[in-house]
Amino acid sequence: MHVVICGGGAIGASTAYYLSRRDVAVTVVERTGIACAASGKSGGFLARQWSDGLPGEELARRSFDLHAELAAELGGDAWGYRRLTTYAGHADPWEHSHRKGYDVAWLSDGVTVTQEIGSPGNTAQVHPGLYTRAMMQAAETHGAVLRLARVTGLARDRNRVTGVQIEGGDVIQADAVVIAMGPWSILAAMWLPLPAIFGLKGHSLVFDTGTSVPAEAAFLEYPDSGETLSPELFPRPDGTTYVCGISGEEPLPLDPAAVMPDEKSIARLERLCANVSPVLASAPIVARQACFRPIARDGVPVIGDIPGVENAYVATGHSVWGILNAPATGEAMAELITENRASRIDLEPFRPNRLPPLDPARLRRAVQGA
Incomplete structure (x- = not known):
């Protein structure tokens, strides 16, 4: 059996890994480079229970556990896997005196940390780009092949x-x-x-903060210009700290290499960072970046075989949880392709035909006019 995976992000690389472990011949076709888009520019935060009560509960729990297994089997230090304590709080940019709450020393005095929302038992992190590349390399060790090329269509014999x-x-x-x-x-x-898969643009910064910042993630609320932003801060074991918090709707470029950050959004995020942490205020910025996260109309991933077309499968639409859910998605896809069913998780909530398909002629005209 030979499986071709279109896309070299975390989902594609994880699927390639789990297929290759089953001795399936795999070719990953990627236009720009492994982890070139959101899989290389996201936060890499992992939470076991934050999808409880939602369609993604089983997927998230299984995937969180698989991240730990992969780290143990393949050496997760290479992609920055570690457990975290995770806090929530709010910031007052004009407050400079100590306020009550948890003591998170690397945050500003104007930040009140109100609760611990994750422990090392149920929250963790990876460097998303390093994770994705490690999965692809592991797949290649088992015989998978990476081919840099742009997919232009599919060859078909009837259906x-x-x-x-x-x-x-x-x-x-x-x-x-x-x-x-x-x-x-x-x-x-x-x-x-x-169905339609949309791209939600998000901006992020990466700071060189050194290794003294502990393994603590922070989710904050920050008032700015009449609205409340929700910055997320993730110190990493490599001595960098990743911060995101400004999203927006912009047209998706046809070429992933053409995705660029908006200067005003980046400047706004830089001001925010300087206010919420003295460590960030004094640290060099090593990356100013943006990416588009994939999301379906109902916010639920699209995973499974494509009805009416034999041998065609899809795995996308994971939104902010793409890195978290990559291992379990890859495992499920490998099971589905080789055994005709996923045994570890129920893919019914993610079936592609729960949503109406796009009109291909209309989409073709839109692409030609872009």
């Missing part, structure tokens, strides 16, 4: 997918094809009956 067309006219023959292109999965709706 059966037989391969992937790439720029230049070549066709990579396949017994199964997985669409895992993040927000760019919407392009596959020109070839398959898929």
Whole structure:
């Protein structure tokens, strides 16, 4: 069996890993580079129980546990895996005296930490880009192949997918094809009956803060210009600290390499960081960046086989939980492709046909006019 995975992000790389562990021949087709988009620019925060009561509960719990297993088996220090204590609080930019609450020394006096919302038993982190590249490398160790190319379509024999067309006219023959292109999965709706996958743009900064900042994540509320922002701060074991907190709706570029941060959003985030932490205020900024997170209309991932088309599968739409849910998604896809069912989690809440498919002709016109 030969499976072609379209997309070299965390979902695609994890799927490649779990398929390769089953001795399946895998080719990952990636346009720009492994972890080039959200999988390399997200926070990498992991929470076992934050999806409880939602469709993603089983997926999140299984995936959190798999992250720990992968770290133990493959050496998670290489991708910054560690357990965290996680706090919530609120910031007053004009307050400079100590306030009551938990003592999180690296935050400003104007930040009140009100509760511990995660312990090392149920929250953790990875460096998302390093994790994704490690999964791809592990898959390659088991025989998977990475091919840098732009997917332009699918080869079909009636209602059966037989391969992937790439720029230049070549066709990579396949017994199964997985669409895992993040927000760019919407392009596959020109070839398959898929629902809309949107891209929500988020901005982030990475600071060189040194290794003295403890393993503590912080989720804050911050008043700014009449609205309340929700910055998330994640110190990493490599001595950097990742901060995000400003999102917006902008058109998704057709080329992932064309995604650029908005200068005003970055400047706003820099001011926020200087106010919430003296450590951040004095630390060099090593990355100013943006990415588009994939999200379906109902906010639930789209995972499974594509009805009406044999040998076609999709795994996308994980929004802010793509890194968390990558291992369990990859495991489930490997089971589904090789055994015709996922045994560890129920994929019914994520079935692609729960949402109406896009009109391929309309999408094609929109892409041609972009």
